[in-house]
Amino acid sequence: xIQAPHLKPGDLIGMVCPAGTIPLEKVQNxxxxxxxxxxxxxxxxxxxxxxxxxxxxxxxxxxxxQQMLDDPTVKAILCARGGxxxxxxxxxIDFTAFAKHPKWVIGFSDxxxxxxxxxxxxxxxxxxxMAAAFSKGVEGLLxxxxxxxxxxxxxxxxxAKAHAFNKLGKVHARLVGGNLCMIAHLIGSTYSFKTKxxxxxxxxxxxxxxxxxxxVLQMKRAGLLEDLAGLIVGGFTDMKDKSTDFGATAFEIxxxxxxxxxxxxxxxxxxxxxxxxxxxKEGGMYDLEINKTQVTLNEA
Numbered sequence: 001x002i003q004a005p006h007l008k009p010g011d012l013i014g015m016v017c018p019a020g021t022i023p024l025e026k027v028q029n030x031x032x033x034x035x036x037x038x039x040x041x042x043x044x045x046x047x048x049x050x051x052x053x054x055x056x057x058x059x060x061x062x063x064x065x066q067q068m069l070d071d072p073t074v075k076a077i078l079c080a081r082g083g084x085x086x087x088x089x090x091x092x093i094d095f096t097a098f099a100k101h102p103k104w105v106i107g108f109s110d111x112x113x114x115x116x117x118x119x120x121x122x123x124x125x126x127x128x129x130m131a132a133a134f135s136k137g138v139e140g141l142l143x144x145x146x147x148x149x150x151x152x153x154x155x156x157x158x159x160a161k162a163h164a165f166n167k168l169g170k171v172h173a174r175l176v177g178g179n180l181c182m183i184a185h186l187i188g189s190t191y192s193f194k195t196k197x198x199x200x201x202x203x204x205x206x207x208x209x210x211x212x213x214x215x216v217l218q219m220k221r222a223g224l225l226e227d228l229a230g231l232i233v234g235g236f237t238d239m240k241d242k243s244t245d246f247g248a249t250a251f252e253i254x255x256x257x258x259x260x261x262x263x264x265x266x267x268x269x270x271x272x273x274x275x276x277x278x279x280x281k282e283g284g285m286y287d288l289e290i291n292k293t294q295v296t297l298n299e300a
Contacts, residue, residue: 001174001283003124004075004102006153009038011075014068015131017046017055019110020083022131024048027080030134034078037148044068047080054085062089070097075104076151080131082109082179090114090191095121104151106130109205109273112178115282116191119176126150127178127201127271128279140275147279158278158297160269165255169264170289172300173229176282177201184215187222196227199288201280202254203234205273209246209253212236216257225258230288231265232297235272264288266295 007013013034015027024047031041046064049056056064068077090113099121105114106126118125128147133140149156176193177183180202186192193200204212219225236250243249248256251267258265266288270276278297280286285300 001122001124002102003281003284004104007039007075007151010040012040012042012073013076013078014042014044014071014074015047015078015080016044016064016068017049017080018061018065018089018114019055019079019085020053020081021050021055022047022081026135027131030078030080030131033134033144042074053083055080058089061085062092065089066093069093069095072101077103077105078130079105079107079111079114082107082111082130084110086110086113087185090117093117099123106147108277109179110182112182113186113191115178116186116193119193119283120191124281124283126279127282129277133275133277136275143270143275143277143279150279150281155299158270158280160266160295162293162295163267165251165265165267166290166295167263167265168290168292169230170287171199171229171264172285172287173197173199175199175201175280175284175286177232178203178282180204180212180215180219181207183224184218187218187224193224195224197229199230199232199286200224200228201232201234201269201271203236203272205237206240207236208240209243209248209250212250213246213253216254220257225261228261228263230263231258232269232271232288233265233267234269235274235276237273264290266290269295269297
């Protein structure tokens, strides 16, 4: 899989809102931090724009993202927030220039749809912190620094505590994944994730337990949970109901539907909508080791 060049001091990072809206003042810490790392930042027209819950109209979001993808002086694109909206515009995005001159595209949550489209171009992207994460203070510093490390071409070890549900093992494979709801949403489309032989990571926010069960079943029936090299279960935060309403927690739901598989699996890994959200390369080669004391994920 093709990887964009790593960034150098003075390189230009574009910021866009291809999905939900975010007030302009809420991206300032992100802009200042990126500039302190030595980069220039171009804030797109959709940042601060608002059309209902979206960062502008569909046409505005298409134009802003397309301009950043096509401009050869822009070396990376940071999506300011997720929300919802990439699905509304993804079919109108032209990746011709991007495929010829790849650049890093950064984001998570609804941006998972954009990652799926980029994978169709055989280009790696970055599942990682967006603008709000740069205002989390000291607690979020490790995860912001993980993004910086990828942009600069440095390795960083992602570590998690052991969990009772973990299946031990060590694998070397390509890493793909993102928001569970969005991955299930893409099934049957041209942007559907290809997971066979890969390490799959999943996270989500704000789901009912019954709907999480339905989404996992959809993935299983579509074959996305079969023949994995490994499975990383990240955070499932702000569930809309209690686990006692359904009879199982988020982790118990996933454990039940993957019990028949023997690949290494870990739970509670710090990839999530919470502060704990390591940046990782979509399409990068990684070593995943799950032992009795901890879990480590390292780019290979």
